[in-house]
Every structure is written in structure tokens, then in C-alpha cells.
Amino acid sequence: MTAATHFRTCPTTGLKIDRSAENLIKANAVVAVVFLLIGGLFGLSIALTRWPAVHLLPADWFYLALTAHGFDVLLAWIIFFEMAVLYFASAILLNSRIAAPRWGWAQFWLMLVGALMTNVAVLQGNSSVMFTSYPPLVAAPHFYLGLVLFAVGALIGCAVFFGTLVVARDEKTYQGSVPLVTFGAITAAIIAVFTLACGAIILIPTFLWSIGIISGVDPLMYKLVWWGMGHSSQQINVAAHVAVWYAIGAMVLGAKPISEKVSRMAFLMYILFLQLASAHHLLVEPGVSSSWKIFNTSYAMYLAVLGSMIHGMTVPGAIEAAQRAKGFNKGLFEWLRKAPWGNPAFAGMFLSLVMFGFLGGISGVVMGTEQINLIIHNTIYVPGHFHATVVAGTTLAFMAITYLLVPLIFRREVMFKKVAQWQPYVFGLGIAGISLFMMGAGTLGVPRRHWDITFADALSQFQFSPAAFLMLALNGLSAIVAAIGGAMYIIVVVCSVFLGRKIGDNEVVQLGPVSGAASAAAVARYGNEGTLKIPGTVVLVAVFFVSFVLYYFVNWKYLAEVWPLK
Amino acid sequence: MGIASPRAGWWKEPIHKVELIWIIVAFLWGLGMFFMMIYWHGVGNQNLSNEAYRITPAAYAAKVDKMTEEYTVRQEGAFPVVRPPPGSDVYMMGRVYMWWPMLELVKGETYRLHLSSIDLQHGFSLQPVNINLQVHPGYESVVTMTPNQTGQFGIVCNEYCGFGHHTMTGRIYVVDNK
Ligand code: HEM
Ligand SMILES: [Cu+2]
Ligand SMILES: [Cu+2]
Secondary structure: OOHHHHHHHHOOOOOEEEEEHHHHHHHHHHHHHHHHHHHHHHHHHHHHOOOOOOOOHHHHHHHHHHHHHHHHHHHHHHHHHHHHHHHHHHOOOOOOOOOOOHHHHHHHHHHHHHHHHHHHHHHHOOOOOOOOOOOOOOOOOHHHHHHHHHHHHHHHHHHHHHHHHHHHHHHHOOOOOOHHHHHHHHHHHHHHHHHHHHHHHHHHHHHHHOOOOOOOOOOOHHHHHHHHHHHHHHHHHHHHHHHOOOOHHHHOOOOOOOOOHHHHHHHHHHHHHHOHHHHHHHHOOOOOOOHHHHHHHHHHHHHHHHHHHHHHHHHHHHHHHHHOOOOOOOOOHHHOOOOOOOOOHHHHHHHHHHHHHHHHHOOOHOOEEEEEEEHHOOOOHHHHHHHHHHHHHHHHHHHHHHHHHHHHHOOOOOOHHHHHHHHHHHHHHHHHHHHHHHHHHHHHOOOOOOOOOOOOOOOOOOOOOHHHHHHHHHHHHHHHHHHHHHHHHHHHHHHHHHOOEOOOOOOOOOOOOOOHHHHHHHOOOOOOOOOOHEEEEHHHHHHHHHHHHHHHHHHEEEEEEOOOEE | OOOOOOOOOHHHHHOOOHHHHHHHHHHHHHHHHHHHHHHHHOOOOOOOOOEEEOOHHHHHHHHHHHHHHHEEEEEEEEEEEEEOOOEEEEEEEEEEOEEEEEEEEEEOOOEEEEEEEEEOOEEEEEEOOOOEEOOOOOOEEEEEOOOOOOOOEEEEEEOOOOOOHHOEEEEEEOOOOO
16 A cells, blocks of 8 residues: 555645554544443433432432543543544554554554443443542442453553654654644643553452452551542543643634743642542541641642633633734723634633633632532532533533644534534533532532432431522423433434535635634744733733632631631 | 643743732642631630540440439430439430430530441531531540530431431430529
8 A cells, every 4th residue: 555545635734644544533533422422311310419499310220320421521522532632643643554454443442342341230220339439438340340341441542642753753744843843742641641541550459359350458458558549540631621622712813822931830840749549539538637738639639720720821822823913902801702703613612711710720729728628528519610620621622623634634524504603602501501510509408319308217306407409400401401402412423424514625614703824924923932911811811820820718617617627 | 821832931921910919829828728627726716626535336326325224304205314423524416317325414614525326427517507527436535515505406417327327317405503
């Protein structure tokens, strides 16, 4: 075979595209979306069960659905999509052939078989242990085996990614340093290796225990190592979705980072300082010392938080600079008002940025504070927080970039433009609702993973306040809105991919309000030299900072009101 | 652009002033949050103890039984209500599916509350006060607690512990000293 059969040249971006990389991206993305569909339906059903007036599922089905939801969305949807992002950020953005495409398919099939195996175990009904599967709760052996296969598959995917970077460098397919987006993906993949190794280290013994070869797994040790996977993998998500933010900013608006150095340093902080974040899952655990907790949640965590806070300025700053360079210079916010809000890639990306920062970021730091965790641990506040991070942040960002992948990689025109236009808003509204109302209910003490807060079958009674019931009802309503937004996404994407108009081999796609060439010319006029002005971003960041400080101290005040403890 | 290689020498370009200010502010804020936790250990009234021991479920159950035998003041449905003397060690045991036994404490007095589980992990969630502690089998943890309100307080389980998880409750009464 000649090189010509392997590659095509993208008429829009001018990138050389390896067909086998493209096929791997397609396969992973399609499977990801299928898991989002399944997991989303489980999500809706549990939200409707937690709405006391509706109380949709019986108890055993509720716990089953909750286990399936956690696995299908947090692991299957997110990680399959991340595999697509890794291949995109390596082979495609670097103009390179993909290293070892066969191993790429091994990644795909192992992950798929693993995911199906775990789902079968859950649906059989004797593995309703939640996706965290804390011992001494025990699931069927194939529940763990599926997870291990899935993790091994993902590790292979990371290896193919790194291999591709090496191939690209050796074959000189790009000049100088890798692009920022690829750099972000490298961060994600490095953390992924650590994370998946933790997963294998703890799940293999747990699997052996489930088939009776090992007599027990220490529950505290399990938690420490498991969260080495469970939390650090959230940092993969953050690195990946921040990379996606930069990619969308670049593709739609021609935005380039204010300073490459700062943005790359911020990515680096994720690697250097997040590895011990499993500490903040152990803040109210017995036998863990305070100094260990403080050190690992703050030294390690606040510097990673710093990384996110930096991106929180550099991403909108890059967009503001690009917009101003195009002449949207009036007042503080003309650049924002005149942004392409009707473009679902941009709208989804910006909503993801704002909600991740304001809802997910602030709540995460607050509840990760050693003492404050005491009034939040295992309440429904916790899922409230992470729906703001991993759904409003990561999921919405991934949805947004799909609107670019469909024309560029699947070579199909996006169908139902109006539906696509509204989709980020509908989904964003629903997710903002479920995040806020779960956090609200959690502040009132409502437990997470709980079928019945009326305690109808309990031996002794307790009554939650009517406000708690109201919060859960509002959560149910928001879940319906989110589910509609999710359905809009799936309908648009599936129809476009299979039925959309085929885009010709030489046809240029319009990704944003400006053509690629025009945005390149625009960005050439500003750079890292400190000449540009971004006053609108400064105001946004100031608002963020003030909200953060206020909310932080409000929670100390709540804490000060509970019974003295020492 | 973020999706293209940066131009050569990018690492030598100066950092924009606005970025630099934000990095400094955010870094100082992180330091502030770090010291806030340490400060609260000094002056705050809500801190967790690090006191914990390894213990077998049977040994823990024996301690709970001993307290229950000695200090039960009445029976409430399935639960004995236990009123140990102020200042003493009091025991609470998690098991599927109850928090055992019920306790009656005196407002303003300080107790050493021991927590453990004899089967799975459970979540000790005292409501509506909203104190949430993780309880492990095999570990006995101790917190020193001073109830400062009177009334009837529910204990909910907020760590998933099987299909009966939502039926796992218990109670603490706090009364005025009379
Ligand atoms: C239509 C969209 C969604 C709705 C309505 C929804 C709703 C919910 C609800 C009500 C809970 C249970 C809270 C509890 O009882 O503890 C939950 C748990 C969870 N959700 Fe979602 N969710 C959605 C999408 C997602 C997505 C896209 C992700 C991940 C990317 C996600 C990740 C999780 C995780 C990890 C849990 C925790 C499961 C556990 O406690 O074991 N959700 N969700
Ligand atoms: Cu329990
Ligand atoms: Cu429970």
C-alpha cells in the first residue's frame, strides 16, 4: 500500500489524516455515545426515584440502576470518548500516522468486552455494589473482571497514544513543540497511566477475593488505592476537557492562548500535584491523621486547583483577545455578546467553562476542606458537586466538540441545525438544576445513594424538613430537562452520522463565524507580548473569585454551628 | 492556535501582566485556605480526632453490650435507650440495618463517642445537626462530642450497605440535666 491510501488531507484544516486513526476515533466515539444513552436513561430513572412523590423504581432496581449509571456514564462514556480525544490529539493534530493501529483495536475491543461484562454482572442483579464497590460488600466475579479488562484496554490506548507521539517526532510530522491541545492530552494520558495502574492494583485482589482465593481486602486500604484511580481519573477528565476548550476556541474563533507558557504550566500542575487527591475521600475516615489530610488535600490539591484557576482565566482571555482582534472592542463585553452563541460547539464550550468553574470548582474545593467535609461527606451534596464537574464540565465539553468532529472526522453535515443550536442550553439548564438542587438537599443533610428518605420501612423514624423534599422534587424536574437535552444530542449526532449529507472530499467546512484563513490572520496580530487587553475577562474572573471566597467562608460558618467535636 | 504548534521561542516570551497577577492572587488564596485548616485546629470547635484502633467485630459488640446492660433506662420498639454517665465513653454500633443502641445524652456534657461496624461500611449521619462520619468494620474510632441542643436527633446511614440501606436508622436523645 502506498501512503496515499492511508492518508487524506482535510480540506478545512489542511491536516493530513490517517484513515486508521480516523476509524478508531469513530468507533470509540460511537460506543461512547451509546453508553451515554444507556447511562443517561438510568440517571433519569434514579432521579425520578429520588423524587419522593414519584418514587419510580423499587429499591433493588434503584440500587441496580445507580450502580449501572455510575459505571456507564462515569467510566464507559467518558473513557471511550477520551480514547477518541487521545487519537485525535496525537495522530490527527500532529499530521501523523497512528502507531500500532492493531493495538488500537485491542484497546477498543478489550474496553468494550469489559464494559459489557460489568453491565451484565450488574443487570443480573447480584452486583448492586455501586461503581465504587467498597468491600466488604462483594459483587459477582465478572463485575471486577470486566472492570479490569476495561482498565487494561484503556492502558493500551494510552500506550498507542504515546507511541504515536514518538512516531510523529521521529518522522518529523510537525515542527517545534506539540500544540497546546496535544500537550493537554499528554497530561491526561500520563495521569491515566497512574490512575489505571491504581485501579488494576486494587481490583485484581478484590477479584481474587470474590472468587475465594484471598480471604479479605482491608476496607480502608481499598479506599485509599481505589480513589487513586477514582479521583485522579477526574483529573484526566479535567485535563481532557480543558484541552477541548482550547481546541474549540481555536477551531471556532481562532483563539490562541494568551501565553503558551502559562497554559502549559497550568497543565503540568495537574500531573505534579493531584496524585494524592484520594485524600479528600478519606477526610472523615478513622485512623487517618489530620496532618496527612491537610497536606494531601491542600499542598497537593490547591496547586492543582491553581492550575484550573489559571485555565479559568486563560481560556476566556484567549477568546476575548481573538474577538477583540476581530473588532469587537466596544465596552467590556461586546466580545462576549457578539460571540457565536448560535454555534453549539461554542455555546457548549462556554457553558461548560462557566459551570465547571462556578458550580463544580468552588463546591469541590469547599467540600474538600478537612473540617468542612464533616458537614458534607456522603450527603447528596457530593453527587451535586460532581454533576457540575463531570457532566456540566466534561460531558458538555465533549458534546460540544462532537459538533466539530461530525463534519471533520465523520465527514457528515450536522442535521437538525435548530435542535443542535438549542441542545447545549437545554442540557446545561438541566444539569445546572440537578447540581444545584442536589447540593441544596445535601446541605439539608439528605444522604446520597438512598432509596427512601421518608424511612417508611425503618425501625426508628426520622423526618427531613419539607425543604429537603422540595429540593428532591426540583432535582427530578431538572433531570427531565437534562434528559431532554441529552436526547437532543443523541438524536442530532446519530442521525447526522448515519443519515447526514456526505461532505465531499474537497469541501471546506465552515466551523465558526470566520474562515480558517481569516482567523489565522486575526490571531497573527496579537501574541504573547503583553500588548493585548482583556478587561472583560478580568471582570469575570473577579466575580468568580469573590463568589469563591464568600461561599468558602459561609461554609465555615455552617460548620461552626454544629456540635463541638474533637 | 491551540491546535497548531506554537512559534519557536514561545517559552521565552514574557507572561502577560494580568495573568501574572491572577496567578499570584490564586496562589495566595490557596495558601490562605491551607492555613485556614490549621488555624481551625487551633481555635475551631469542630475538628476530627485521629483516635482509632483496630478491633474485631466480636470485641466491639461485647463493649456495646456491656454498656447497654449497665445503663439501659427504657426500651423503645426494638431499641434499648441507654443513658451512660456524662463524661464517659459511649458506644454506637452500625450493622445491617440499624444503629445500635439509642443513646440519651445530657446537653452541654462531653462524651467520648466510639463508632464501629460489625459487618459492612456504614455512614454515621446525625440529623438535622449534619455531622457525617465514615464507619468501618475492623476499626473503632473515637470522637469527643458535646451536644449543645436538646431534642431528638436521627441517625441515618449514608454509606450504601445493601438493599436495606434506606431502612438503617437510629436515634440520639439530648436532654437537659435535671
Ligand atoms: C440526564 C443526565 C443525568 C441525570 C438526570 C443524573 C442523575 C443522577 C442522580 C439522581 C444520581 C444519584 C444520586 C444519589 O442518589 O446518590 C446520580 C449519580 C451519579 N451520576 Fe448522574 N445523572 C446524569 C448524568 C450523568 C453523567 C453524564 C455522569 C458522568 C459523566 C454522571 C455521573 C454520576 C455518578 C458517578 C453518580 C454516582 C453513582 C453512585 O453514587 O454510585 N451522571 N446521577
Ligand atoms: Cu448502613
Ligand atoms: Cu447504609
